[in-house]
Amino acid sequence: MKILRPLIPLTVILILYFALKEGVPYLGSQLHEGTWPVIPTSVMKMYVFFIAVGVLLIFTFTDDGFKANIGPFAEIYLNPDRKIIRFVSAVLVGCFGAWVSYQYVKPTFDAPVELRSIHPAPPSNAKMWGKTYSIGTLKNPLREDKENFAANVKAGGEVYYKNCFYCHGDRMLGKGPFWDGFTPVPANFVDIGTIAQLSESFVFWRIGTGGPGLPSEATPWLSAMPVWHEFLSEEEVWKVILFLYDYTGHSPRVIEPHH
Amino acid sequence: MTVMEIKSFSSSFVKGVVLAVATVALVGGSAFSAAGNVENGAKVYMKKCWWCHGEEGEADGPAAEFMMPPPRDFSAGVYKYKTSPPDAEIPRDEDLFVMISNGMPGTSMPSWKEVLSEQERWDLVAYIKTFTDMFEDMDNPPALSLAGKIPSTPDSITKGAKAYEAGKCFECHGERGKGNTQKKLKEGSGAKLWPRNLTKQWTFRAGTTPENLFARVTNGIPNTPMPAFAAETTANGKLSVEDRWHVVNYVMSLADPTNQVSQGQIVIKGVQRPAIPADEKDAVWDGVEATTFRLAPQIIQKERFFTPANDLISVKAVFTDKDIAFLLQWDDRTQSIPGEEKSGTLAWGPLGHDAVAIQTPVTPSGSSEKPYFGHGDGKNPVSMLYWKSQSATDPAGSMLMTATGNHKREMGDAESIGFTTSSSYEFGTWKVMMKRSLVSPNTEKDTQFVVGKYIPVAFANWDGSNGEAGSKHTMTTWYWLLLKPAPSNDVVVIPAMIFALLFFGQYAFSRFAGDKKNKA
Numbered sequence: 194m195k196i197l198r199p200l201i202p203l204t205v206i207l208i209l210y211f212a213l214k215e216g217v218p219y220l221g222s223q224l225h226e227g228t229w230p231v232i233p234t235s236v237m238k239m240y241v242f243f244i245a246v247g248v249l250l251i252f253t254f255t256d257d258g259f260k261a262n263i264g265p266f267a268e269i270y271l272n273p274d275r276k277i278i279r280f281v282s283a284v285l286v287g288c289f290g291a292w293v294s295y296q297y298v299k300p301t302f303d304a305p306v307e308l309r310s311i312h313p314a315p316p317s318n319a320k321m322w323g324k325t326y327s328i329g330t331l332k333n334p335l336r337e338d339k340e341n342f343a344a345n346v347k348a349g350g351e352v353y354y355k356n357c358f359y360c361h362g363d364r365m366l367g368k369g370p371f372w373d374g375f376t377p378v379p380a381n382f383v384d385i386g387t388i389a390q391l392s393e394s395f396v397f398w399r400i401g402t403g404g405p406g407l408p409s410e411a412t413p414w415l416s417a418m419p420v421w422h423e424f425l426s427e428e429e430v431w432k433v434i435l436f437l438y439d440y441t442g443h444s445p446r447v448i449e450p451h452h
Numbered sequence: 453m454t455v456m457e458i459k460s461f462s463s464s465f466v467k468g469v470v471l472a473v474a475t476v477a478l479v480g481g482s483a484f485s486a487a488g489n490v491e492n493g494a495k496v497y498m499k500k501c502w503w504c505h506g507e508e509g510e511a512d513g514p515a516a517e518f519m520m521p522p523p524r525d526f527s528a529g530v531y532k533y534k535t536s537p538p539d540a541e542i543p544r545d546e547d548l549f550v551m552i553s554n555g556m557p558g559t560s561m562p563s564w565k566e567v568l569s570e571q572e573r574w575d576l577v578a579y580i581k582t583f584t585d586m587f588e589d590m591d592n593p594p595a596l597s598l599a600g601k602i603p604s605t606p607d608s609i610t611k612g613a614k615a616y617e618a619g620k621c622f623e624c625h626g627e628r629g630k631g632n633t634q635k636k637l638k639e640g641s642g643a644k645l646w647p648r649n650l651t652k653q654w655t656f657r658a659g660t661t662p663e664n665l666f667a668r669v670t671n672g673i674p675n676t677p678m679p680a681f682a683a684e685t686t687a688n689g690k691l692s693v694e695d696r697w698h699v700v701n702y703v704m705s706l707a708d709p710t711n712q713v714s715q716g717q718i719v720i721k722g723v724q725r726p727a728i729p730a731d732e733k734d735a736v737w738d739g740v741e742a743t744t745f746r747l748a749p750q751i752i753q754k755e756r757f758f759t760p761a762n763d764l765i766s767v768k769a770v771f772t773d774k775d776i777a778f779l780l781q782w783d784d785r786t787q788s789i790p791g792e793e794k795s796g797t798l799a800w801g802p803l804g805h806d807a808v809a810i811q812t813p814v815t816p817s818g819s820s821e822k823p824y825f826g827h828g829d830g831k832n833p834v835s836m837l838y839w840k841s842q843s844a845t846d847p848a849g850s851m852l853m854t855a856t857g858n859h860k861r862e863m864g865d866a867e868s869i870g871f872t873t874s875s876s877y878e879f880g881t882w883k884v885m886m887k888r889s890l891v892s893p894n895t896e897k898d899t900q901f902v903v904g905k906y907i908p909v910a911f912a913n914w915d916g917s918n919g920e921a922g923s924k925h926t927m928t929t930w931y932w933l934l935l936k937p938a939p940s941n942d943v944v945v946i947p948a949m950i951f952a953l954l955f956f957g958q959y960a961f962s963r964f965a966g967d968k969k970n971k972a
Binding site for chain 1: 499500503504513514515518559560562564566567713718719721746747748749751752753754756758821822823824825829832906927928929930932934936937939940942943946947948950951952953954955958959961962965966
């Protein structure tokens, strides 16, 4: 069936398309637990376009290849004896076009997309407990206290289990008993994408000022994180930070001083 | 026997025992339990478990006071979920292992199998058994016999319904299984306890298979009022093995798959109808899709609340040219009527009203900035429609409010938007309908509902018998309301035009190219 020959490049294009659309996110989910960013549609379309051009170039590179792949199209459209197959082809192409355009005009009731910066740049200064803190230079005063380290970690754990675990969970995976009632979902501290890549001063700012303390690109109106400086003392917050790093085994990011 | 013979005999006996143990280990896998390492278990316990269960297993860890149900007290040796036979005093090691591995849905106990290895979980089993002398000198009991299992058939379910009545299950679980109890129930410790809503099987603590439920009905739930129906001694009487399997089939049939969160659905789709339904029971509502959201307790602002009773709220919306109506529905184990005697006997804490509220931004702005989801903020106020249930002296009431932050509320003019409510409580379920006009004369303080526009919406709920009042309540985060516009003609016209263009275009191409070819 010479006429089916063009199906080979088409099949190759389809396989590459699905590898991109489904394969990459699947591979990502296997490599790394948690949500994996989807590839934006516009980027996908660009890649699929180049894949299609590339595949067609390869299959029509030689004269023979060109004839074998383009020939059947000429046969369908130009041979007066191919009336039926020409009609079928016209209907199929028409239907495909109608279906694509329907996808654009059909009403969708999907929720509006809300973009949210998860770790926004902190302000240079933050007000908590009636004082102003410089987030850039702030250090955990308990970090160097080696003598009381274990006691401080344990005290931080008590703060965590009396205040934080309902959302962030026993396992620090962001799946406490009420985690599914809130959007965005509570932070997973075991994940390498949260406290492992943040400095202690950033974590201090996020805990102290909570959801409402976020800049607008981080949707402060959605976050269920309480404003902890209204509930906890400054020392308790530093202790709970010690506990979080100790329990998860992560090290806080250290900001090198400017020279 | 000579000494030699005895030696030889004992040596082959030992070999035989070793072989037998190895076989059991291979076949059952459960012989691991014997190999649980207490010392290693203690290490894991002091890292992961003591925060709730306490350093000595006495359920007095720092988090314990914020939990309902409370964490298990290992020093008491009483385990709620056991699959050992009814006459065994202790649970099986496998029960403890499964509990640690899978956690208990609807409680604070998470599933540890993603975090701890199988050996570590068996080590924990060995360690937590040392908190009590209950397990000393006791063999691991065999599994409860599951013989006589009856497959689920309409006939068995009917018999199960009769046994449910005979066993007086309805006294706590309600006539339709919604957990609308007639009695105030307590944990053995005296702590607050609400019976299971049998229609929400995702809240079952120890599995949802018929075998799991059979073990529950047979052994009861120690330390709670749930009786063991294999025993003669309870006030509820005994149920035969056969009847227990029928009850299991009946309870399985009560599962309501819609009585859980609508996964992935965050938009309430309001539909247009010629008229607003007359009340919350109007048949018009049956044809409208419900969206169900998770209620979480208000643990964000002062006073925080940690022990909720209600966990879901279902919402439907209908609109006309002028008005909009919401149907809010939720399972609530108690109709809370302040001042009424029977309500008072069921209540934990001061008896308050049952109540529900809808919150929308005064100025909905699509995907950009919204008001803070807890009562708005100074920049972005929210409008609230509030309903509360009747008391012994007053009928149910409603209010229109505007809020600009926690505890910053003012009353609105409910009459100006024709705000009315109707409500009913039946078989453990509240239905409340709220109706108002789409537009409001007060654009500064009230929401304008526009067809086709995504409007952020959030809900709050109070169970007056569960100590919920003021800031102590359950709530949702922001979701969306969309009043679905009538479909436009473009949906048909544009694809049809594209089809015609492509269809005739191909014939035109064929003729044009054919002519060219012939000429050449």
